[in-house]
Amino acid sequence: MLKQNLQFKLSQKLSPQQIQLMKLIQLPTQAFEQRLKEELVENPALEGSTDQEELYEKEEFDSQDDYDEYDGNESIEADDINIDEYLSDDEIPDYKLAANNYSDDDDDRESPLAAAVSFHQDLLNQLQTFILNDTEMEVAEFVVGSIDDDGYLRRSIQDMVDDMAFTQGIYTDEKTVERILKSIIHELEPSGVGARDLQECLLLQLKHKTPTESIALATRIIDEQFDAFTKKHYEKLLTKYSISQDQLKKVISEIEKLNPKPGGSFSGSRVTENIVPDFMIRVVDGELELTLNGRNAPTLHVSRDYQEMLQTYKDSRDKSAAQKDAVQFIKQKLDSAKWFIDAIKQRQETLFVTMNAIMHFQYDYFLEGDELKIKPMILKDIADMVGLDISTVSRVANSKYVETPYGTKLIKEFFSEAMKNDQGEDVSTLEIKKILKTVIEDEDKSKPLPDDQLAEILKEKGYPIARRTIAKYREQLDIPVARMRKKI
Template sequence: MQKLSLQQKLLQKLSPQQIQVIKLLEIPTMQLEQRIKKELEENPVLDMDNDNSEYQEEEYDNDLKSNEDKDNDEFSVDDYLNDEDYPSYKYTTQNYSKDDKFTEIPFSSGSSFHEYVEQQLSEVYLSEHELVLAEQIIGNIDEDGYLRRDLESIMDDLAFMQNVTTDEFELLRILRVIQEFDPPGVGARNLRECLRLQVERKDLSKPEIQLASRILRDTFDEFTRKHYDKITRKFGVSEDELKRAIDEILKLNPKPGSSFSNTINRTNQSIIPDFILELMDGELQLSLNQRNVPDLHINGHYANMLKAYQENRKNLSRQDKDTVMFMKQKLDSAKWFIDAIRQRQQTLLLVMNEIIDYQKEYFMEGDETKMRPMILKDIADRTGLDISTVSRVSNSKYIQTHFGIFPLKYFFSESMQKDTGEEVSTREIKQILKECIEGEDKRKPLTDQALAEILKQKSYPIARRTVAKYREQMDIPVARMRKEL
């Protein structure tokens, strides 16, 4: 016999509008432009600012007020075109700037890294068969310029996918041809080969270049581990001679492909700030960077169409009624989207204003030591928002200040207590740690334990393992790897 039971559960479900707001909160300004463009393309009811369209919408809105509909219908046009439903959402945004303070939307041009390498195939003589092999090899070179796939696998790919027969010897010969291309080091299978390819293009008559080549060929492991004493003993050279050779190696590019890509797409690396913070007459003024984000409204043409349908709805055919319902759906979507954009801007400004207020002393001067410990919960408590909402606002967003452009996550840090009982930001400790490392004797770099002792003397009771954690977070290598001659 089946047993029936009654359970009461409390569930929270998000509406489509709430989900839309959440998604819009996560994206930065540049992606917002693309999102609005996509919505404009998909929803004909949604429109950008246009004097004629705005006039039609306002005219139609007034007409509705003077000719109130007394009949009871499924929906009212007032639900979509009433000014109260569409309050201005510009607030303190700056859609258009009279000066040059905003970063331009980046535009990149030029060929890609792989296209650049392939273009050089025309400069060497290869048979049709060899050209197929070369194109297959280049296709397996990654964006850093390395050939990560082994020749045996490439040989199998050619056999199965293109029915081309070859062997590793022939592939290696073609690879050697590609390794003569620019940028120097392209087609290398590991870091050692990459650096050797670059050294071999230098003037090998110079003693320091000769020694650099020998180091990469015979003592690469010792070089990467900075066991310089072993290298000097092996080659019978002085520290000065070794230093000159190592200086030549350090000039080489460990990622030749990335270097090329960054050069041709430099403008594509621009950061578009989501917020603009200015210091004017001793006061901080915050605004949203909305230069390329259009103001949205409902298209007046569709408003007039809906008005005509409503006035004549008793005589509508089935097809006409379907058209009205389609327009209603699009009007709903347009209304939700405009409202979501407005809520996004309100939330962004609310959160950023509280961050600035919390870190006001820092934002006034840009002095990192003035930054207070701050976690997501601090801002959530001040704004009344959920921690997840503050996290979404802070993620992938940037602010342009009078002392630089920073990601919002930069302003969040944990706290610790000094010997004096004062609470300080971990960012302050990292800054002091960084200064200690920058000022160390590079011939005898400070160990993590030595750094911990220095911090302790400065009233920061930090354990050695914590020093190691902070050092790794700042991408600073261990003492042995910081050693210089």
């Protein structure tokens, strides 16, 4: 039996403008600039300016309530559009009368980058220096193409032989591929390229070094006792080769100079990372001063041309259907431009108030730069201070950097859990990690401290921490176990 009934239900729905704002907030400066360029291309009603002016004036536009209800899917009647809302009687728009104090340092300067040859292209270029027939060259080029970015050949000879036959129509055998690999590929630079594993990689690099007593001994140890060497069973090596500790130290020194990832050493394969800080904190007369990177405050305004189009429509007596369609399009573009400018303004305010709260929460650290003064801080602490949602604070902290007198820092690194010391005081886990790192750096490397002894030392310093917690912090600091830290 079918029946109808009414049901009331509360639900939350994010408007397109709110979604747009959240996406803008989580973008760091460089990604934000790219998003800005895309919007300028997509929306002709939105314009930028090269002048260092504050082009956003909230009073120019309708209030938030005026356009929150519009979801982009409603049908707009041209006769219902209030043209006067989009027009201004001023010959000079308000945005040109506003100024700011941005420094010339905030200008967007693009640094030219040299066009570099890729790692694999460099290897292919080196093949041209060898005298090879057509088949050998094709096999050599295929092998080079199978080398990964670290410089290793992680495919078996049989797989490459089959792949060449099925995909390239190159018919060869394992013996030929092995010969080309050893006589050609392993002679390419950087040394060690084309190795099948770490042991072979180190042996290839030792082979290309000037022969000395230490190099010869290092070659024997890597070839014959690679497992014992990697596990740092130094006593076994001293006994087997009847050498002194000084001789073994020289061998270790030579091996440590080798590159375990030869492909990574190629300059052309490096990706240049340019971190642009989103905030700047300065110490001025003993007080902290926070500024938002000027590149986060773009110079945007609504197109005067589009406003003139609306004025023309308003003044015309005969409004054709085509003109009505055009004015609907213009209104949509103007609305989109206003929403975007308002979202940018809200983004600036959200970024600033959130970072300002973080700065005051960690005031002692930013004032002196002592990492031991970083307080325990979680997202909820900052969210409660600024009255924002935890997810919004997370978006601000994620992938954002702040420039301080002590270096450029990733904001999310200032967040940490709290632990209690022996006096019952809350201390940051960052402080404990700093102390743990210092203890490990000062240990006797011939007898490195295991985790249980590290736990005892930190307990003596007033931090009662379990051994498993020490192990977790050590792994987070990328510090190996005691056996792997051993040196002679």
